[in-house]
Amino acid sequence: MAYTQSTKAFEEAYAVIPGGVDSPVRAFSGVEGTPPFISHGEGAYLFDIDGNRYIDFVQSWGPLIFGHCDAQIEASVIEAVKRGLSFGAPTTVETELASEIVEMFESIDKVRFVSSGTEAVMSAIRLARGVTGRDNILKFTGCYHGHSDSLLVQAGSGLATFGTPSSPGVPADLTKHTLLATYNDMASVEKCFADAKGDIACVIIEPIAGNMGLVPADENFLEGLRALCDTYGALLIFDEVMSGFRASLIGAQGISAVKPDMVTLGKVIGAGMPVGAFGASAEIMSHLSPEGPVYQAGTLSGNPVAMVAGLTSLRKLKSNPAVYVDFATKAKKLVEGFKKAAEAVNVPMVTEVRGSMFGFFFSDKPVKNFADACDNDTQMFAKFHKGMLDRGIYLACSSYETGFICTAMTDEMIDVAIKAAHETMAEIIAS
Numbered sequence: 001m002a003y004t005q006s007t008k009a010f011e012e013a014y015a016v017i018p019g020g021v022d023s024p025v026r027a028f029s030g031v032e033g034t035p036p037f038i039s040h041g042e043g044a045y046l047f048d049i050d051g052n053r054y055i056d057f058v059q060s061w062g063p064l065i066f067g068h069c070d071a072q073i074e075a076s077v078i079e080a081v082k083r084g085l086s087f088g089a090p091t092t093v094e095t096e097l098a099s100e101i102v103e104m105f106e107s108i109d110k111v112r113f114v115s116s117g118t119e120a121v122m123s124a125i126r127l128a129r130g131v132t133g134r135d136n137i138l139k140f141t142g143c144y145h146g147h148s149d150s151l152l153v154q155a156g157s158g159l160a161t162f163g164t165p166s167s168p169g170v171p172a173d174l175t176k177h178t179l180l181a182t183y184n185d186m187a188s189v190e191k192c193f194a195d196a197k198g199d200i201a202c203v204i205i206e207p208i209a210g211n212m213g214l215v216p217a218d219e220n221f222l223e224g225l226r227a228l229c230d231t232y233g234a235l236l237i238f239d240e241v242m243s244g245f246r247a248s249l250i251g252a253q254g255i256s257a258v259k260p261d262m263v264t265l266g267k268v269i270g271a272g273m274p275v276g277a278f279g280a281s282a283e284i285m286s287h288l289s290p291e292g293p294v295y296q297a298g299t300l301s302g303n304p305v306a307m308v309a310g311l312t313s314l315r316k317l318k319s320n321p322a323v324y325v326d327f328a329t330k331a332k333k334l335v336e337g338f339k340k341a342a343e344a345v346n347v348p349m350v351t352e353v354r355g356s357m358f359g360f361f362f363s364d365k366p367v368k369n370f371a372d373a374c375d376n377d378t379q380m381f382a383k384f385h386k387g388m389l390d391r392g393i394y395l396a397c398s399s400y401e402t403g404f405i406c407t408a409m410t411d412e413m414i415d416v417a418i419k420a421a422h423e424t425m426a427e428i429i430a431s
């Protein structure tokens with residue numbers, strides 16, 4: 001494939017945008033080549049400005065569960081656009097979308113809309129601190145909760161120690177309240193609670209982690225978190241920005257019996273428009289301004305065009321719950337095909353599927369936490385990514401990302417991707 005126009009576009013972008021991109025993951029830093037610049041999408045396909053066509057397994061990093069340019073979503077958005085882009089005043093569509101979410105999630109009585117997943121989590125954390133009157137929060141190494149200061153904490157080697165900032169510009173004073181534990185390791189969580197003498201406002205977790213590759217939490221681990229939070233009066237927050245409406249209609253909560261105190265949502269909830277949300281019981285949410293003292297606001301929060309996109313999308317999903325079975329069937333077929341392609345040339349691979357989410361690591365042992373994930377063969381991944389891209393298969397450009405199936409994907413497309421994987425693996429080994 002030729003990438004001439006994209007290469008030129010990347011150089012031009014580089015001159016005026018740091019790294020040429022508005023979000024670092026898009027820069028192809030972990031793989032070969034430079035990013036294709038996108039012209040348009042159509043169903044499961046993505047087209048770049050050189051005219052190359054790809055089967056898109058990134059789906060805008062999750063939001064596009066119906067693929068690109070779904071006719072119903074598009075029509076509802078265009079209608080909303082004609083009524084005005086934003087009012088900064090209440091609209092009934094916000095209530096409609098909120099009602100759908102409250103009806104779906106047992107853990108949510110009330111929900112507030114924001115404009116991104118980062119904002120949803122940041123606001124949920126503030127609310128948890130406000131409600132409990134405590135400062136410390138506990139997160140897991142390898143879980144991503146957006147780029148707000150107190151959540152941007154890297155994996156330190158010392159478990160249950162106070163976190164260190166993972167980015168310059170984040171004061172240590174802000175992250176000293178962020179405790180780090182190991183995913184799927186109850187002892188590390190117990191140690192954090194003991195060290196902090198139980199003084200922890202909340203435990204935040206991706207119950208199905210999607211930002212260190214796809215790494216689901218064990219059910220007994222989630223049960224353990226629930227019990228510990230109850231013992232110490234800490235709130236349990238499920239960050240389902242990615243897994244919500246993806247792993248099942250109600251995300252991890254449709255798979256696990258454990259109920260969180262608070263939930264954060266994003267990505268699919270806006271169907272490609274900027275939307276995030278956080279919800280909880282009426283009691284917890286009553287602490288939020290203007291009902292309560294915990295402040296949170298947004299000029300474009302509950303934006304009517306974005307709300308309509310989300311509402312159309314969620315109603316479509318709700319009316320067809322069988323779609324998740326179909327997603328999982330396709331996702332399993334895809335990663336099993338990838339695994340066979342790798343094993344055909346004696347390269348080990350481990351795979352994972354939850355609903356429409358899929359993950360694969362070039363590794364020979366199960367991945368339970370971030371340290372396991374880091375053990376994968378990133379060079380092999382980089383070569384695999386390039387070979388697949390050249391064959392029209394658009395995969396996330398890092399081995400620590402999750403892939404996505406959308407309703408527009410056919411069995412034939414999965415076959416095409418598997419065939420490309422066989423060719424790519426054979427090519428890598430021959431070179």
Ligand SMILES: *Cc1c(COP(=O)(O)O)cnc(C)c1O
Pocket residue numbers: 116117118119121144145146147206210211239240241242243266267276
């Ligand atoms: C993507 C993501 C976020 C951040 O959402 P943005 O819309 O990118 O700000 C937060 N948490 C999880 C689990 C995510 O996957």
